[in-house]
Amino acid sequence: MCVRYTLHKTDAALGAISRALGEPLEVPDWAPRYNITLTDFAPVVARSGAAAAVRLMRWGLVPENERANPRPRLLANARAETVASLPAFRRAAAGRRCLVPANGFYEWLSRGTAKLPYLFTLRGEEPFALAGIWDPASDGLPETYCLLTTAPNEVMAPVHDRMPVILTAETMPRWIGDQPLAPGELVALTRPIDPGLMESRPLGRYVSNSRNQGPACLDGPDAPREGEFNFG
DNA sequence: CCAGACGTTGTT
């Protein structure tokens, strides 16, 4: 499950997407955040008609049967293997595929009882896009989005058995769109990214609390924490 | 993922 990511270099991430699409994108009024999680609003690049545009959407799709619920269950992820056929995702997968700009994402390694956070990025801090689908606003809900997951690659596998679908400059323009994908194209686009393009490193526990939203989320395990004394 | 709650009825 991918339930946390960071978008702290928004200009760079949107710039990379803009170049990949060959279309201009406006940077939204949005402060950098290092710990985006379910229910947060974040920039999403989606097509509305011909043009791609950036909109702030809320993370967490709400299936139809939950729409009347004042506290609906939110869907953070959709499996790439099943997204095209499941009722909750099918429509969005066919006609509302979006790009979710990111600079990195987090996963937790379960070691015994402990959960150790790791940061996953592209080499050289290359910005990227996560593959998403989105639902329009309705029933008093804002526009919402959801991230696709796929099998882990070699970088991911030691930490976690699923990973988000990461799109490159080559795959971004193929993924985004409001028309159904050709058969096989969805499969091709949601394959695990080349592990040679990725890197990971362990982090301190600060990021684990989703209330923490600042740059200290990227601190390593040995970084001093606020509110603690350093001895020696 | 973590943090925080974990409950109902009748009444004001």
Add this chain to the structure above:
DNA sequence: GTCTGG
């Protein structure tokens, strides 16, 4: 609201 299973 809409699809699926019975």
Add this chain to the structure above:
DNA sequence: CCAGACGTTGTT
């Protein structure tokens, strides 16, 4: 036709 579901992950 109606009833019931509509989702993922982790963990064991």
Add this chain to the structure above:
DNA sequence: GTCTGG
């Protein structure tokens, strides 16, 4: 211990 909200 487990579920829910964020």
